Structure formats: structure tokens, C-alpha cells
Amino acid sequence: QQQVKQSPQSLIVQKGGISIINCAYENTAFDYFPWYQQFPGKGPALLIAIRPDVSEKKEGRFTISFNKSAKQFSLHIMDSQPGDSATYFCAAQRQSNTGKLIFGQGTTLQVKP
Amino acid sequence: NAGVMQNPRHLVRRRGQEARLRCSPMKGHSHVYWYRQLPEEGLKFMVYLQKENIIDESGMPKERFSAEFPKEGPSILRIQQVVRGDSAAYFCASSTGDKGIQYFGAGTRLSVL
Numbered sequence: 663q664q665q666v667k668q669s670p671q672s673l674i675v676q677k678g679g680i681s682i683i684n685c686a687y688e689n690t691a692f693d694y695f696p697w698y699q700q701f702p703g704k705g706p707a708l709l710i711a712i713r714p715d716v717s718e719k720k721e722g723r724f725t726i727s728f729n730k731s732a733k734q735f736s737l738h739i740m741d742s743q744p745g746d747s748a749t750y751f752c753a754a755q756r757q758s759n760t761g762k763l764i765f766g767q768g769t770t771l772q773v774k775p
Numbered sequence: 776n777a778g779v780m781q782n783p784r785h786l787v788r789r790r791g792q793e794a795r796l797r798c799s800p801m802k803g804h805s806h807v808y809w810y811r812q813l814p815e816e817g818l819k820f821m822v823y824l825q826k827e828n829i830i831d832e833s834g835m836p837k838e839r840f841s842a843e844f845p846k847e848g849p850s851i852l853r854i855q856q857v858v859r860g861d862s863a864a865y866f867c868a869s870s871t872g873d874k875g876i877q878y879f880g881a882g883t884r885l886s887v888l
Contacts, residue, residue, distance in 0.1 A: 668817070698879075705779070705866050705879035706818065751817055760831040761873030762808060765817035 666754050668766025675773050681739040683769045685752035688733065692754040696763070697726065697737050700749045709750070710737070742773045777802065779869050779880035780849075787886045794854040794861070796883045800869030807850040808877060809842060812864040823873075824850060830873075857887045 668685045675681045685695075694713055698706035712719045712726040712735065719726045725738040739746055752766040780799040788794050800807050805826050810818040823831040824844035835842070839857075844850040854861055864884050868877035 694874075696876075703881070705781075705868075705881045707879065708876055711876075757874045759873075760823050761806075761870070761875075761877075762820040762823055762831060762834070763810075763818070763868075763877060764820065765810075767817045 666752060666764050666766045668752050668769060670769060671767065672770045673772070675742045675771065677742065677744060677773055677775050679742050679773075681737075681742045681746070681771055681773070683737045683750055683752070683771075684734065685736065685766050686732075686734045687754050687764075689754070689756070690733070691756050691758075692764075694755040694757050695726070695728065695735050696753050696755070697724075698751045698753060698765075700751065700768075706751060739771075742771075744773045744775050747771055747773050779804075779867055779878050781865075781867050781880035781883050783883060784881060785884050785886070787888060788857045789888050790858060791856050794857050794885055796852040796854075796865050796867075796885070797849045798852070798867030798869075798880060799849040800867075801878055804869035804871055804875075804878075806870045806872055806875070807844050808868045808870070809850075809852050810866045810868065812866060812882070814863070818866060821852070854885075857885075859887045861885060862887045 696711035697709045699709045700706040723740045728735045753763040809821040812818045820834040822842045839855045841853045864882045866882045868879045870877045
């Protein structure tokens, strides 16, 4: 019930292409879904987040699509750039609880020039 | 405004020794979360603390691990009698509350020889 499953494990995209990372969760009590970006040797940094009452959120080239009935959400990176090469983690949180984040396994994205 | 500070960045210990990991939260943050990242895996929640209180330790191993967040000073994650399986990156995150955005430090990479 506490799992968040993320796919794919790794992704290679050409510069200018669209990167898509998918996540699925089980616990319907989750009410906050952030995405974190992590560069090698660094800590995760919040990229974008969504709540389940919204089906889509866009910030610049980054968009989260959320499907509450399917218990799935995805990150789309438009016009992918080499600087986007990093590991991306989806997460889920039950803010009415202690606020701990349940992370997916991570996706390593490589954007080729 | 300094971010979340973790030290040391790298820590090498021999089996059986003690490891002490420190985390200074962002200014104004009184909530601290500890996560562990094993190689090629996502981050796993360990413990959530507020000043002088452990709120949620459901992710902490039952033995050898302890955490504190005193009234003054950094939060400490202590691992006694380390074993090779403790080798991982340990991340601390801080927030203004259990519903606040969690900001992560750069992590402490523990290697057990």
C-alpha cells in the first residue's frame, strides 16, 4: 500500500525530444505528488508537484499529468536538453500524516546532443 | 540563506565502528527527515523529527540506528556497529512543517570497509 512504482529505469532521448516518466501508486490516501531531480553527487531538488484535484500542471518545459482513477501520474519534459540529464524521482505524500515522502525507484535520463 | 547542510560529505568506517551523520536544517525550519539511498535505488524514509521529539521512526531499523534533533545544534543520525550493508547515501531534508516542501541536503556517503 505504501509503494510507488516508477518506469522506465533509464531513458535516452535526443535533444529537443520529449522525455516521459511514469509512476503508479496504490494508497489512495496520498494527497501530494512531487517530482525531484537529482544530479550526481547532489541531493534531490524539488522540480514540480501536483495535488490530486488537478489533472495537469505545467511549469516551463515540465508538465505533470495526473490520472486519479488509474492512480497514475507522469512527468513530461518538452524540448529536452543535455542539461536535463539527471535522475528523476517521483514521490507521494500523505500530508495529513507525518509528511514522509514515498519515493519511486528513479529514472536516469540521458539527453543526447 | 544557506540550504540544508550535511556533514561529513563522505565517511569511511570499518565494520563495528560508529558512524555519526549531522544535518543542520535551513534557517527557520524545525522539521527534519532522514532518508537512505542504496545504490541504484530510490530514497527510503527513515525517521521524522521535530525539535527534541521523534515524530515517526517507522523506517528506522530496529537495532543500531538512532536519531536525535536537540533543542540546540544539528540533527544527528547515529549508526552503531556498522556493517557493510549500511553503506549508502544518507540524505537529510528539512521543512517548515509536515505539509511543507522538503529541501534536501547534499547527503553523506557512508562507506563501510
